[in-house]
Amino acid sequence: MQTDATPVDIDAMERATRSPIVTEQDLRAAAARLTGRVLDTPLLPCEELSLAFGCQVLLKAENLQHTGSFKVRGVTNALLARRERGERPPQAVTFSAGNHGAALAYASGRLGIPATVFVPPNAVAPKVDAIRRYGATVIQGEDFVAAAQQFAEDNGALLLHPFDDLDVIGGQGTVGLDVLRALPWVDVLIAPVGGGGLLSGIGAACAALSPSTRVVGVEPVAARTLAHAVASGGPTSLPAAPSSMADGLNAPFAGTYTYHHALRHTHQLVQVAEEEIRLAWIDLQRATRLLLEPSAAVGLAALRTGEVAVPTGGVVVLVLSGGNTDLASLAAASRTA
C-alpha cells in the first residue's frame, strides 16, 4: 500500500453521493474469476489463542497467498473484470511500495499485461526486488503517485488504485466468502484496516451471506485513517502522515468507496497502539509458526484490548493479511518482547 498522500479524486463527491456498494453478485463473480488463480488459503484453528480468549479462534492465513498477501485477490479480480467489460488497456500501472505493487506485478504477469509500479524514494529494497521479480517495471522517485497518474494518461494504461476501486474491493471480499464457506457459523470476523479495501470486501460478504457476523476493523492509532474519516464525515487526509510499524496499514486516507462500505457494513472499529502491535506480532508468530508482517497482528492486538465483545465458546476469525517482513526487523522486535 502506498505511504504517500494521493490527491483527492475530483469526482469523490459525486461518487460519495452515489456510494455504490459491492453486492453478493459482485462477490460471486469475483470468486468465479479467482478460481484457480488465487489460493483458498488455510483457515487454521489456533489452540493457544482459543484457550486465551475462551472461544474458538481461527486464522485466515492470507500470508500464504500468492505474493504473500491478500492483495492479489483484488488486483486479479480488477484486471479480469475490466477485461470482461471490454476494456483492453495495453498495460497496467499503480503506485505502491508494498504488497499491492507486488500483487499487480504478479497478476499482470500471469495475465500477460505489462505492468509498471511507481514506488517512493524510501521504498525498502526487498519489496522493490519482489515487484521486479514478479516481472513489473519499477520506477522510483518523488511524487510517485502523480507520476503514476501521468504515466496512465500518457500511455492509456489502467491505473489500479490499491483500495478505492469496486473491483478491488470485490476481490478482497472473497476472503470473506472463503471463510463463510469453510465455517458454518462465525460470530466475529476481524480485519486489519489500511485504506479499507479488505474490510469493505469482507463487510460486503458478511452482509450478503451472514448478517449476524460482527465485522470488526482494526487500525493502528498511528494510522487511524478510517476513524478519522468517520469523525470528519468523509474521507480526508490525516493531520500527520501515518507512521505505524504496521507499514501495510499506513494509508494516508480512506477511500471514498471504502468509507461508505465501512459506514454501511462495519460493526466496530478498534484502534491499537504500536506497543500492542509489536507484542501481538511476536506472540502471534510464536503461537502459529507463521511468518507474518506486523499488519497481520493488529487483530490479535484488538482482541487483547478487551474492546471486542467475544461470546464465550463463540467463533472468532482473524484475517492474517500478509507475511512480507524482513527477518532483521522481526528479530529486533522480539528482543524487547
Add this chain to the structure above:
Amino acid sequence: MQTDATPVDIDAMERATRSPIVTEQDLRAAAARLTGRVLDTPLLPCEELSLAFGCQVLLKAENLQHTGSFKVRGVTNALLARRERGERPPQAVTFSAGNHGAALAYASGRLGIPATVFVPPNAVAPKVDAIRRYGATVIQGEDFVAAAQQFAEDNGALLLHPFDDLDVIGGQGTVGLDVLRALPWVDVLIAPVGGGGLLSGIGAACAALSPSTRVVGVEPVAARTLAHAVASGGPTSLPAAPSSMADGLNAPFAGTYTYHHALRHTHQLVQVAEEEIRLAWIDLQRATRLLLEPSAAVGLAALRTGEVAVPTGGVVVLVLSGGNTDLASLAAASRTA
C-alpha cells in the same frame, strides 16, 4: 529430539533379528486414533519452488501441527495404543530437549497422564519453557537419558523413546497417509532424518499405499547417523557427537526399528552440508511465509544438490517437520545469506 548418547538397548540384537515393520493396518489404526487429536496440516503448493525445479512442489506444513512439529503424532499414537493394549502406566517419561519433549508434554496433558521430561544441562530456555507450558515436569541435568530410564523403573512410568518405537513410527507415518490421501499421485516424498522415525513411518505409508513413490531421506553431513548405520551394517554411535544447526536432527544414532524401516522402504538417502541448510532455511521461509526450524529445510537443500531425481512436471512433496525456532538465530542466519 535428544542430543546426547543413549545407551544401546540390551535387546537391540534380538529386535534386529525380528525387525518388525509398521504395516498398513498399524498405520490405519494410528490414523483412527489421531482423528480429532492432531491436525491434518495444510499441503501447500509452492509456486516459487515449482518454477525453480520444473515440477510441482508441495509442502506438508507440520510446523503448523500442535506444538509446532510432527512429533505429536507419534507420541499421541503411542500413548493411545498402549492404553488399548491394556497398559495403564501411571505416568509417562522421556528424555528430550526439543520437539519430542514438548509433544509428550502436550499429548500427556490432553490424555490426563502426568509426564516428566528429562532435559540436558544445555537445553535452551524457550524449549524448556514450552515443555513446562504444556504441563510436564521438567528435570534438567547431566546423564538425562539414564536419569529418565531410572525414573521409569522407579515409578513404573512409560518411557517413550523419541523414535525407536513402533507406535511412534506408526504415528509419524500418518504424515504419509495425509499426503497420499490429499494427492492422487506423488513421485517423490522427501523427509528429514534425525533418528529416523518420520522417514520410517512415511516409508511404511508409501510402501503400503503408493509403492511407486520414491521415498528420500535427508540428513545433515554433521549428523549423518542413518548413513553411518547403513555403512556400519547396523545402528551404531557416530564417531563424533552430531552438531548440525538443524538441532532436531542431531540424534547420536539411528534406532534399531528405524534402521530396518529405512533399509526396507527408503529409496535414497542424501546428505547436505551446513551452509546448504542455512541457505535453504532462509530461502524457504521467504518463499513460503512459514516460520520454520532449520531441520525443516533439509529437503529443499537436498533438491538443490541435484542428487534427487525429479521427473519434469512430476509431483514432489517436502515434509516441513517443525517450526520451533528462535527469531534471533533466524535473523543471524539471514544476515549472511
